[in-house]
Amino acid sequence: MAADNLPSEFDVIILGTGLTESVIAAACSRVGQRVLHLDRRNYYAGNWASFTFNGLLSWIEEYKAQQELPSTKSEQGWNDQIEDEEEVIFLSSVDSSISNLEVFSYASEDSEDDEQPKAPQMDKAAEETNSCHTEAQDTDSFDSCTQSDSDPHNPEGNEQTSKIQDTCQSEEDKKDQQPIRSPEQPLEVKKKITYAKLLKEGRRFNIDLVSKLLYSRGLLVDLLIKSNVSRYAEFKNVSCILTYHNGKVEQVPCSRADVFGSKQLTVVEKRMLMKFLTFCLDFEQHQEEFQDFTDMPFSEFLKRKNLTENLQHFILHSIAMVSQDAPTNTGLKATQHFLRCLGRYGNTPFLFPLYGLGEIPQCFCRMCAVFGGIYCLRHSVHCLVVDKESGKCKAVIDTHGQRISCSNFVVEDSYIRDEQRAQTTYKQISRAVVITDRSILPSESDQQVLLVTVPPLEPSSPAVRMVELSSSSMTCMPGTHLVHLTCSSSGSAHEDLAPVVSRLFHVPNSCKEECVQGSEENEKPEVLWVMYFNMRDTSGLDNSSYNLPSNVHVCTGPDDSLGSDYSINLAELVFHQLLPDEEFCPPAPNPEDIIYDGDQGEGTTFENDAHKEGAVIEGEDEPQENKEQVFSSEPVQDSMGQEIMTE
Amino acid sequence: MVSWNAANAHRKLCNQREQIPRLREGPNLSSRLHEPSGQTGCACSNTLSGVKPLYSIIVTMEDYDYLFKIVLIGNAGVGKTCLVRRFTQGLFPPGQGATIGVDFMIKTVEIKGVKVKLQIWDTAGQERFRSITQSYYRSANALILTYDITCEDSFRCLPEWLREIEQYANNQVVTILVGNKIDLAEKREVHRQRAEEFAEAQSMLYLETSAKESDNVEKLFLDLACVLIREAKQNTLDNNDSAPMPGEGKNINYLSCCNIN
Numbered sequence: 061m062a063a064d065n066l067p068s069e070f071d072v073i074i075l076g077t078g079l080t081e082s083v084i085a086a087a088c089s090r091v092g093q094r095v096l097h098l099d100r101r102n103y104y105a106g107n108w109a110s111f112t113f114n115g116l117l118s119w120i121e122e123y124k125a126q127q128e129l130p131s132t133k134s135e136q137g138w139n140d141q142i143e144d145e146e147e148v149i150f151l152s153s154v155d156s157s158i159s160n161l162e163v164f165s166y167a168s169e170d171s172e173d174d175e176q177p178k179a180p181q182m183d184k185a186a187e188e189t190n191s192c193h194t195e196a197q198d199t200d201s202f203d204s205c206t207q208s209d210s211d212p213h214n215p216e217g218n219e220q221t222s223k224i225q226d227t228c229q230s231e232e233d234k235k236d237q238q239p240i241r242s243p244e245q246p247l248e249v250k251k252k253i254t255y256a257k258l259l260k261e262g263r264r265f266n267i268d269l270v271s272k273l274l275y276s277r278g279l280l281v282d283l284l285i286k287s288n289v290s291r292y293a294e295f296k297n298v299s300c301i302l303t304y305h306n307g308k309v310e311q312v313p314c315s316r317a318d319v320f321g322s323k324q325l326t327v328v329e330k331r332m333l334m335k336f337l338t339f340c341l342d343f344e345q346h347q348e349e350f351q352d353f354t355d356m357p358f359s360e361f362l363k364r365k366n367l368t369e370n371l372q373h374f375i376l377h378s379i380a381m382v383s384q385d386a387p388t389n390t391g392l393k394a395t396q397h398f399l400r401c402l403g404r405y406g407n408t409p410f411l412f413p414l415y416g417l418g419e420i421p422q423c424f425c426r427m428c429a430v431f432g433g434i435y436c437l438r439h440s441v442h443c444l445v446v447d448k449e450s451g452k453c454k455a456v457i458d459t460h461g462q463r464i465s466c467s468n469f470v471v472e473d474s475y476i477r478d479e480q481r482a483q484t485t486y487k488q489i490s491r492a493v494v495i496t497d498r499s500i501l502p503s504e505s506d507q508q509v510l511l512v513t514v515p516p517l518e519p520s521s522p523a524v525r526m527v528e529l530s531s532s533s534m535t536c537m538p539g540t541h542l543v544h545l546t547c548s549s550s551g552s553a554h555e556d557l558a559p560v561v562s563r564l565f566h567v568p569n570s571c572k573e574e575c576v577q578g579s580e581e582n583e584k585p586e587v588l589w590v591m592y593f594n595m596r597d598t599s600g601l602d603n604s605s606y607n608l609p610s611n612v613h614v615c616t617g618p619d620d621s622l623g624s625d626y627s628i629n630l631a632e633l634v635f636h637q638l639l640p641d642e643e644f645c646p647p648a649p650n651p652e653d654i655i656y657d658g659d660q661g662e663g664t665t666f667e668n669d670a671h672k673e674g675a676v677i678e679g680e681d682e683p684q685e686n687k688e689q690v691f692s693s694e695p696v697q698d699s700m701g702q703e704i705m706t707e
Numbered sequence: 708m709v710s711w712n713a714a715n716a717h718r719k720l721c722n723q724r725e726q727i728p729r730l731r732e733g734p735n736l737s738s739r740l741h742e743p744s745g746q747t748g749c750a751c752s753n754t755l756s757g758v759k760p761l762y763s764i765i766v767t768m769e770d771y772d773y774l775f776k777i778v779l780i781g782n783a784g785v786g787k788t789c790l791v792r793r794f795t796q797g798l799f800p801p802g803q804g805a806t807i808g809v810d811f812m813i814k815t816v817e818i819k820g821v822k823v824k825l826q827i828w829d830t831a832g833q834e835r836f837r838s839i840t841q842s843y844y845r846s847a848n849a850l851i852l853t854y855d856i857t858c859e860d861s862f863r864c865l866p867e868w869l870r871e872i873e874q875y876a877n878n879q880v881v882t883i884l885v886g887n888k889i890d891l892a893e894k895r896e897v898h899r900q901r902a903e904e905f906a907e908a909q910s911m912l913y914l915e916t917s918a919k920e921s922d923n924v925e926k927l928f929l930d931l932a933c934v935l936i937r938e939a940k941q942n943t944l945d946n947n948d949s950a951p952m953p954g955e956g957k958n959i960n961y962l963s964c965c966n967i968n
Contacts, residue, residue: 064783064835104840112874263874291810292842415845422840429831432807436836651810 076472083631100440110418113262266416271544287645292423297406358391488549496585781853789918
């Protein structure tokens with residue numbers, strides 16, 4: 061906390077602490093580069109950050125303040141540091157990557173009834189449950205669908221669906237009893253969560269601006285393991301994949317156990333699905349199966365394979381997670397990737413970092429610092445100093461007017477001014493963050509992490525991806541759930557996502573008096589607080605999109621996909637541009653393997669670290685793989701027959 | 708020498724425990740990444756009944772009953788790294804710079820027959836410009852908040868550090884305030900009583916040390932280990948599923964060991 065001056069010379073200066081920049085910082089520092097890593101904000105990870113509830117409110121305030129006065133005040137005092145043969149390139153001092161931010165709070169503003177249970181307050185509770193809904197029509201059909209859709213072939217229903225139906229049944233029975241307590245709710249009285257409570261417990265939230273999951277065999281997980289950065293973080297498995305289908309939320313059968321255990325699928329469907337997934341696992345070996353379809357959309361391919369409508373939905377939207385018009389090859393690759401990630405760590409292909417995704421860039425920053433990287437938040441670069449002759453950036457002037465020389469400069473996109481851009485129109489990502497009072501999937505455990513895919517509600521609307529987090533992921537307070545919705549924008553975040561929010565959740569609104577059929581609304585999780593915003597998606601841009609010196613490398617922001625492969629690929633690419641001959645993130649030594657030289661403090665030697673680490677990971681991975689690898693091609697056909705027979 | 712109010716500290720722990728969410732998801736998530744499989748608190752609670760500790764140190768042991776993550780914080784230059792190196796290696800490197808490539812240091816100690824592995828994390832220099840990552844605080848069992856008794860400024864920054872702790876550390880974390888550099892008594896700027904009062908007001912433990920003379924350094928870590936063992940033991944008694952706090956997640960390398968659902 062001392063007001064030190066920064067050193068005046070570095071190999072690499074990195075501006076922005078998002079995932080890509082942080083990985084580059086760690087990689088450079090790890091191989092001995094002198095790294096200065098700066099961020100203008102007072103927190104790490106930029107648009108990848110996670111905030112406590114109160115932190116998020118400050119972030120919102122900052123956004124509003126910036127909208128009001130987007131002034132760029134230029135500081136003087138640096139002119140004398142520029143020589144004749146140099147010119148300057150100014151950086152932007154405002155971040156305009158966030159737009160259309162809207163916040164709605166539905167949690168009670170009362171502070172008195174903070175601790176009061178809901179049930180004894182009959183008046184209040186009745187009022188709540190009676191609150192009407194703009195989409196009463198929809199919700200009616202939602203309910204009837206749930207009823208009519210119960211599969212006649214499987215009267216017991218699978219675990220999840222049966223619960224949903226039970227609930228509906230009991231709703232029917234007790235229609236006039238208010239408030240209704242659904243059977244899976246704990247018997248103790250549910251406490252009402254007020255806004256004051258959200259604020260008071262605000263530090264229990266870690267709300268991500270970017271919502272992504274880690275594919276268990278994706279580039280990020282591989283990198284975390286390879287580099288030993290994984291030691292700084294803890295993870296939780298995504299417990300279940302759901303999809304919004306036929307007006308209700310259904311579980312997607314993705315592992316072999318799921319497929320055979322599924323009561324939604326007919327025996328024929330199970331066989332079909334297993335056969336198709338087995339084919340996808342090594343589809344390259346079976347050219348003949350798909351070569352005629354390479355120019356066609358994957359959705360068409362699925363149709364031609366005579367898969368039922370149910371199966372087409374599951375594969376297209378929840379397994380491949382591609383759009384209707386994605387080419388067959390893309391769909392097959394995505395399906396294969398999904399299947400390969402299954403069973404490495406759990407029942408689904410995904411992991412989620414405890415305390416939120418914002419931890420991950422920080423973990424790489426820690427690695428950078430451990431290898432001597434210097435960190436300074438609340439500190440930015442005012443301009444680049446470019447040598448006229450070579451056209452290269454040789455130094456920067458920081459926001460304190462200090463000149464710092466460097467051989468390479470890495471910068472996040474949002475620090476670049478429009479003058480340096482070839483184009484200023486961007487794709488956008490639509491985001492919603494919802495705090496709800498219960499899980500969308502009623503079950504015994506309310507401590508799950510769920511991925512829900514929501515296909516376009518209207519033909520013109522975007523496919524939405526939803527991640528529901530529970531307090532066990534250390535991202536929200538107990539008694540609440542944190543739901544992230546993400547899609548590629550077609551309109552503003554509110555336009556894109558509000559219809560999905562009101563379809564899947566109960567959004568309390570003003571006309572509390574009129575509506576009577578609150579009962580099925582009561583079924584859905586209630587929205588306590590929701591925020592919508594758009595984030596600029598610069599992932600399509602490359603070097604040619606910027607007019608900058610060749611040793612200035614721009615890191616584009618987060619993309620709209622579920623995994624982080626894009627950002628990791630970019631980090632590796634930039635790293636190899638900077639240091640073509642160096643290894644990207646070799647394993648950091650395990651502290652337990654470091655042998656200290658008895659007399660000398662500095663003299664530390666690393667013993668055989670790379671080998672040892674690798675062995676440990678392999679060893680732990682293999683047995684699991686054998687046990688859980690679900691679609692391992694050979695035995696499936698045989699045992700499938702058996703399993704179906706025994707049903 | 709030490710204003711170590713163990714009873715007070717214990718009360719603090721008990722109070723905090725009530726606010727901690729309990730994990731109800733099943734036994735698979737209850738084993739923390741550090742704990743060797745099959746060796747959870749349960750096994751130890753039998754052997755550990757009295758709490759009067761007897762210290763002894765074993766140098767290298769691969770097996771242990773408990774592993775605790777201890778995190779050092781405090782202004783740059785107060786001697787955090789020296790404390791760790793004095794304890795783990797018995798060294799006092801004068802005028803040493805940052806230790807490149809060393810993430811944390813490890814020392815296994817035995818306290819009354821219980822083997823405790825201490826994993827001691829240093830700031831990696833990120834405190835210099837007040838840029839410590841939040842993830843640094845996560846899942847720490849104990850925090851050692853250090854200041855320099857010869858530097859008033861390092862003492863005045865303590866409230867800022869406490870705010871960070873409050874914000875990012877698990878609320879069950881044990882915090883101890885350490886005034887380092889008592890070998891430089893003639894240059895003392897922060898009076899002992901002042902520090903004691905401050906620590907008491909914040910319900911922290913307090914200890915003064917000299918990494919250079921090795922005064923109280925061992926005591927610091929061993930006393931901390933005792934408190935952590937007691938806490939872990941208490942947790943085991945409180946809930947039979949012995950879910951260790953904090954952080955019920957897993958290190959990525961260990962995740963594959965567990966059998967999920």
